Amino acid sequence: MSSNQQFLQNLYEAFNKGEMETIISVMHPDVKWANGLSGGFVYGRDAVREYWTNQYKVIQVQLETLKFETDENNRNIVTVHQIVRDLQGNLLADSIVEQIFTIENNLISLYEIGKTETIQQMIQKTRTFKE
Numbered sequence: 001m002s003s004n005q006q007f008l009q010n011l012y013e014a015f016n017k018g019e020m021e022t023i024i025s026v027m028h029p030d031v032k033w034a035n036g037l038s039g040g041f042v043y044g045r046d047a048v049r050e051y052w053t054n055q056y057k058v059i060q061v062q063l064e065t066l067k068f069e070t071d072e073n074n075r076n077i078v079t080v081h082q083i084v085r086d087l088q089g090n091l092l093a094d095s096i097v098e099q100i101f102t103i104e105n106n107l108i109s110l111y112e113i114g115k116t117e118t119i120q121q122m123i124q125k126t127r128t129f130k131e
Contacts (some may be wrong), residue, residue: 004076004103005068012065012080020052028109036097036113059092060085066096076101077114 007026014022024045027033032041033048037059042051055061067079077100084093098114 002068002070004070007103007106008068008076008078008101009065012063012078016062018056020049024049026107028104028107031108031110033111034113058087060087060089071100076103
């Protein structure tokens with residue numbers, strides 16, 4: 001496992017434990033972070049902190065790393081199994097997602113999500129399917 005892969009694996013473990021500040025501490029101060037819940041991006045550490053704080057009020061997300069790759073632009077692509085539950089533990093969405101990190105000077109400067117629906121879209125599809 002490369003140093004970037006180990007770095008990211010450690011961050012996924014921190015995310016699953018709810019250790020938000022551990023992850024924020026290794027972001028560039030002006031990080032551009034994909035908003036997986038509703039789309040678009042948030043900018044800067046404080047905005048990521050606010051985004052996650054609001055997200056944790058409505059859903060729980062667990063991420064299991066499946067594969068690490070590096071693309072031609074030296075971005076780190078992590079394929080994850082994403083499970084989204086409501087605060088009562090009910091399954092809302094279960095999917096495979098590509099998460100893309102640009103790491104510069106040992107800090108995450110950009111986080112993108114591969115071609116996929118937002119978490120809100122996934123939840124809506126799940127609800128529609130169950131009805």
